[in-house]
Every structure is written in structure tokens, then in C-alpha cells.
Amino acid sequence: MRVGVIGGGIVGLAIGAELLRRGADVTVYDPAPDGTDGAWHVAAGMLAPGGESVFEFPQLERLLEASNQLWPEFAAALGDVGYDDAGTLGVALTADDVAEMAREWKHQKLSPLTGSQLRDLSPALSPRIRAGAYSPTERQVDPRRVVNALRGVLDGRFVQAEVGAVAALPEDRIVVAAGCGTAGLTGLPIRPVKGQVLRLRGEPGLLRHVIDGAADGRHVYLVPRADGEVVVGATQEERTDRHPTAGGVHDLLRAALDLVPGLAEHELTEVTVGHRPGTPDNAPIIGHFRDNVYVAAGHHRNGVLLTPITARLVADLVLTGTADPIIDDFTPGRFGCA
Template sequence: MSTHARTVSVVGGGVIGLAIAWRAARDGWSVRLYDPSIGSGASWVAGGMLAPLSEGWPGEETALTVGASSLERWPAFGEELGKFGQSVFTADSSLTVALDAADAQDLQTIAEWVSSQGHELEVLGRARIRELEPMLGRGIRSGLMAVGESAVDNRLLLEALQKACAETGVELIARAVNDLAELDTDQVVLTAGIASPKLWPGLPVRPVKGEILRLRSRPGVTPAPSRTIRGSVHGRPAYLVPRGDGIVVGATQYESGEDTQVTMAGVRDLINDAEALMPAIGEYELYECAAGLRPMTPDNLPLIGRVSDRVVVSTGHGRNGVLLTPVTADATLALLNGTSLVEVKGTEPERFAVAKENS
């Protein structure tokens, strides 16, 4: 790569693309960002959980390393973004709860393994959970507390990132790119989510549909939890993420191509699972049902790396796009500047034998 290359096109305007564009412009690059609908897609629908520790599992060392590295960056990243608007944070910890004996054993397994990797989690009993979050269901047996696993409002995040881009000189271009060859900048970063394989054939990224509900508080309702609440209900992962005006409930997961319609079955399951975690949640106003398409890879790890002398890919973040935004931005900037970030080792596209080209 030429050491004087200082112009870059970022293709994709979700949280990942916007963060990369902002950081690149701040780093002295001349940046253009292309997306026909900037700040939409999966980033607009996201729950905003930052939970790499409580989602850890034995054998998933790379996912834990990448996620924990990004979580460590979030306080400074969020504080800097606060200069472009209000704070994006909505919680500073997470509580994963178990409704049956099998789930309780899983929480113990997670706690022991994550602790062995150098991170701290605390197993809580029923009484302590009731003390911390009295609105949760009485059937909850145990919990796993992760202090520092914060949550963010994804829509405030998108707003702040767009302002940051505008104020650092990023040229935001609201149109689609059909061929990377049409771009005349020295470097290109492909961060187009599920559209990435259309622009670089062979990238193993597929759409996975996820539905969420947004609930709005009303006068006199039971207060929302003070932290993110996660659990498994009838084998389905469920979460409640606090927002300034209510709660986000998520999330279903379907392999359904590019379908983004919200289904009755999805809404039913989300409501039932939310009530199992917090019985009084039915008091809230249901004001939005939405579905997004997560860009998933076969091993659920993102693709961050070079596929040619000119093209870097930063895509395939699945359901962890918001969590992985800071570390992905840092890793991508390192690649643009001719180095690499050790914390994302294992996310290189060549692990899937993705074809490289010299261009």
C-alpha cells in the first residue's frame, strides 16, 4: 500500500461505517461515505446491548477477546461522542437471569469460564436479584451480574456519529455503490452489511432477521429495570434494554432471506418472553415493532481485514455491531495505515478462503 494514500471511500452507513469514517477523517484522511439510506438498516433496529462477558461460552475465546476489547473502549468512545450530542448510554451493567435449573447451570459455567479468562462476573441468588430489580418475575432462580456491561441508545448513537462525521469533514453521499471499481479514492472500506457480498463476491455474509419491540413508559407504570436484563425463555434468548423513555424488548432470530416484515408470531413470542422476565411490562405502551437484517457469518465473528491492496472489509458483525463499533473502527484505521490490531486477530476474511485480488 502506498504510504501517501490519504483518500478513502467508506461503503455503508450503519454504526460501523459511520464510526470508521469519523475516525478516519479525524486521523487526517479525506473521507467519502456512501449509503442510499445513511443510519438505517440493522443499526436502526438494534437493542444496543454491550454484553460480551455474559454471552461468553467455553471455546469461544476469539469472540470474548474481540468483544471485551471493544467493551473496554466504549467509555472513552462514548464520552467523545457526547461532544456531538447527549450521552448515548442507558445502563452501566447487565443481569442475566435463569428461569430453570438448566439455565442456572449455564450461568455457573459462563461465570467460571469467563473468570478463568481474566474477567469478573458475579453469580447472584434469588434474594439479591429481588433486592436489585424488584420488578422481575418471582420465578427467577439465579442471575449473573456483569458490572461495566453497559447499554447504549442505538438511535442516539447514529445521530451522534452522523454529527461527528459532518463536523470532521466527511462527505456523506446518499446513494448506492454498485461496483467498487467506480470509486476513485486511494482506499475503500466495505462495511455494507448484508450487501457486502454483492460488492465483493465470496464474502460469507448472510441476512438473519431479528424483530424487536419498543415500549414507552406511561404515568404510574412499574419502573423499568435499571440495567439490561437478559434471559432464556423456552429456549429463546430474550432481553430488556432500558431507554430514556421506556424499554426495548428483543429479539427474535430467523433465517428468512431479506424479509423485514414483523410477524404476529414474533410479536407474540417477544411479549410472552418479556412478561416472563418482567410480569408488569404489559403496563407499557407498545409503540413500535421493527425488524432488521443482521449480517451474520458462519462462525458469528466479523470479517475485518484486507481483501486487496486497496480494499478493506469490516462487515459481518451479526448481532454485535453496536458492541464492536469502537474496536472495529480502531482495527480498520490500523489497516488503512499499514498496521494491524492484535485484539481482532482471528477475524481476518481469509479464514474462509475469501478470494483476494491485487488492485
């Protein structure tokens, strides 16, 4: 079977690689197959199924957890993609921050930790931190390494092209996984949600765990890499521009330094702006669209985490026509567009 995948981001590439592994003849269409315009390039790579998304769309939790369980095998098959299972420390600076973060900790059934207990685990944390929790099931991966590995798997199967109409492609089945660009190809309600992310660099070892915290009402996450890079994110703005702002950078740096003062000595190496593909309910769209067309888009904040299960579910659907019931709540038809 010949399958065309529109979109060379992390989700589209993973779908293409899974279809190829199962014997399909795959072609990936992307206007810039070696580019860095996708949300994956900005993403920090937190694999955190118990975050805020489950409160917005409770049915999403089962999908997130199922994909999180697939990540160890998925990462191992790709090689060194920065996969790390040290876990996440949730932290809160003030009493109001504790009240905000406690909802997530309670939902995840995590035992609360005092500030001193947190600093025993991560000495770089500020002595001002009041409380927190440790989540051992949350992980991280480097999305840029994942994309490079997937590009290697699909080498020679890229067509550099801007697809204007799905019907113009010659393949037997078409998967539209073009992120925010999916809206123009399908009419599905996918909007760009702007996010600003910083990258700092210093001596390795300042942080071992991912830090997910609140500082004076500002939410921030810090994702440390083995080479000394720390990814700091992220703003969430209902805007379509790609301009970094002084306010966005200030808010991220202030919260990061409040939680981990030692980051003040790190070099600010990158300020990046990207767009998460959001839907009206901020849950993904996965499933059969119409005729020979399938959709995998709108993953919003969870694109990296949901990559393995999206690839598996879409490949099942395209090759066998059978849909796993786990995607019943995420089909294109829920918006009346299919």
C-alpha cells in the first residue's frame, strides 16, 4: 500500500516510520523537510501525562498515560535521543503557588515534600521553596534528536512540496499531520498557540530532575540536558506572530531564577518562538477524516508525549481499517467537519 504523509514534524515522521516498519510504501510531503519551523523544534520534551491537560479534557488522561508507557521502547529503537527517566520535581515558591500546584499533585496521588526534602533531592533549588512533590513516572526526551533520528529512518522518502490539495496526491491513503497547517487542508478547527522558550547553557550537573514549578504565580518548567543545557518554558499566548517579547523572556527568566538561583550564571543561548496546534477543546484530532484521508493533528501541549501512540493508532487505522476505541473521543467528527 502506498501512503502519503503530509507534514514532516515529529508526529508525521513517527507515523511515516511506523507505516514503513509495517511494510507500507511511504512518502512524506513537507515544504521544508530539513526545516525547524515545527512545534517540535521549540518543545522541551517533557513526558508528563499528569499535567494540566487532564483537567481541561479528562478523557485525554488515558491516552497520555498509554503513550507514556510506549516511550521507553520507542526511544530505544531510535538510539540516543536524550531519553531520561529521572523524574520530575514539582515545586512551589509561595503559599498561593502551593495551592495552585497541589491540585496536580493530589490528582497524581503524589506525597507532598517539604522544601528541605526537595533540596535533599536537588540542592540547587532555592531555600525559599515551600513545598513540592516527586513524580517518578514523568520523563523527558530531546525532540530535536528524535526528529533527526526519524528523518534518518525515512531517508530518501521526502518530497519537498507545499501540498495545496489532498486530492492531488497519488497515494492510496493520505495522512494529514501538518500541525497548524492541517486547518487549511481539511477545514478542521486547528489554531496556532504561540509559545516562547529559552535555552540556557552552563556546567552540567546543576539539575538532575525536570523542575515543574510555580513562582509568584508564574508557571515555569526547567528541563536539564546531560550536556549542561537547560530548557526553560513556556509562555502560552493566543497569538500568531513569531516575535519573542521582552515580557515573555522576563517572566520565564524571573520564575526560573526564583526557583533555581544558580541559573543566573548560565549563558542565554537561544530564544525560540513556536506555535502549538490547538483545537477548541485542546485535545488532539486522530482518526479517519473522509474518503482515503486520515488526520493526526491538534496535539497542542502534548505532541511529543503523544507521538508513539499516535503513530501506532494511525498505522493500525490506515493499514487495517480498525480503530482502537481509545481514540473514540478524539475523532475529527466531534467538530462536525467529517
